[in-house]
Amino acid sequence: MEKSTNIDWGKLGFSYIKTDFRYVSTWKDGKWDEGRLVEDNMLTISEASTALHYGQQCFEGLKAYRTKDGKIQLFRPDANAERMNATCRRLLMPEFPVERFIDAVMQVVKANEAYVPPYGTGATLYIRPFLIGVGHNLGVKPAPEFLFSVFCVPVGPYFKGGLTPVNFIVTDYDRAAPKGTGGVKVGGNYAASLLPHEEAVKKGFADCIYLDPATHKKIEEVGAANFFGITKDNKFVTPISTSILPSITKYSLMHIAKEYMNLEVEERDVYIDNLDEFKEAGACGTAAVITPIGGIQYKDKFHVFYSEKEVGPVTTELYNTLTGIQFGEVPAPEGWIYEIK
Incomplete structure (x- = not known):
């Protein structure tokens, strides 16, 4: 029994x-x-x-x-x-x-x-x-x-409330050093994030956004998750850097965006001063799956994407397709699913 x-x-x-x-x-x-x-x-x-x-x-x-x-x-x-x-x-x-x-x-x-x-x-x-x-x-x-x-x-869900937009703030702290261990999954990366996370939460944000440690001009990670944005001409864009952890969820979403949704996919630099190019944005990872980003506070400016209260249609479709594959509701690419027998 x-x-x-x-x-x-x-x-x-x-x-x-x-x-x-x-x-x-x-x-x-x-x-x-x-x-x-x-x-x-x-x-x-x-x-x-x-x-x-x-x-x-x-x-x-x-x-x-x-x-x-x-x-x-x-x-x-x-x-x-x-x-x-x-x-x-x-x-x-x-x-x-x-x-x-x-x-x-x-x-x-x-x-x-x-x-x-x-x-x-x-x-x-x-x-x-x-x-x-x-x-x-x-x-x-x-x-x-x-x-x-x-x-x-x-x-249960990593963030309470399920697929609901949350807001983030850009931190002055660095998550990892250039050519350091940012691209691998070691505990020290997460220990270094505890203080910036706590400061972000005290200011009323879900977490903080880390910029590249060399120039502080490009988005690298969103808390312990990867960033993605949907441009106004429907491109799926995500940052590229040796300091970013290669998220399995992110690369899965890149495949889904291209093969399931016929979107153009770009892995490239994402400049913090150019957030206007995105109509939607999100954070992705195993724990959170997709967390829609309502807005980002950078210095004295707060940038809102699709909405602070509603999830954009492209982000919603990405989430539904990914979770559909994971729960066996949507056909998966070959080799993605292992059944426990």
């Missing part, structure tokens, strides 16, 4: 809930062990672990979706695996094989099937793989051992 949970799916936020199983694998003496599912959600590591002192760690985020016919599917987990390995190469950590990454995610979802929210609730199962440097180490050098783990949590 399948386990049942007493979760009010409609009231879920984006917060931690302990589920039953997580996957753990250890790298030691030059190789990964076989890995296993465990029930304990607490980690015991050396006080000298490089993850604690030198930030040698990375993570990913993806989701499992319940379809109308009750199936459970993943959205592009291979892309998450490849992105994590790119981060590992940047931080001198051992890569975790793509096939094993996907298998570990599938094991965790299947073992926690009771926590996959029902179709139609708007909730999903958020999956968090991470890889950290552990073991006894004091000098600034790669760890002697590493830990790879995957856990999952049922979540």
Whole structure:
């Protein structure tokens, strides 16, 4: 008999809930062990672990979706695996094989099937793989051992209110340094964002927008998400920079814009002084999916896009198509969907 949970799916936020199983694998003496599912959600590591002192760690985020016919599917987990390995190469950590990454995610979802929210609730199962440097180490050098783990949590919308425009403010802080770690998914990037985010919220905004660290003239990221804009002649435009995390959601939207909606797609510089070229704008990422941008505060000017209260038609179609693919309602490009069996 399948386990049942007493979760009010409609009231879920984006917060931690302990589920039953997580996957753990250890790298030691030059190789990964076989890995296993465990029930304990607490980690015991050396006080000298490089993850604690030198930030040698990375993570990913993806989701499992319940379809109308009750199936459970993943959205592009291979892309998450490849992105994590790119981060590992940047931080001198051992890569975790793509096939094993996907298998570990599938094991965790299947073992926690009771926590996959029902179709139609708007909730999903958020999956968090991470890889950290552990073991006894004091000098600034790669760890002697590493830990790879995957856990999952049922979540509701990242921003309450669903697909509703929110406002952002441009910050003077930099998210990442030129030629630094902005293009990989390391925890330090997010630690650096905590203060700018808090300051933005205190001023009444959802989050802040980061400009390029070299010139402070070009939009790079929107909080922990990627930026996109729809020009007045219906082009899908998103910034390009080595400091921007390559969002799987963003590249999926680029494909949808071109192949499903017949829009021209451009990955190029987006200048903060040229917001008038866009009739709609949004932030995108795994957690938030798409967050429509109502307006952006830059210095003493507040620029409104489509509306502060209503979502533009192009953004709405992008959102409906992407979520339709994820929940099995819209045919997906080949290789995007992995079914849990």
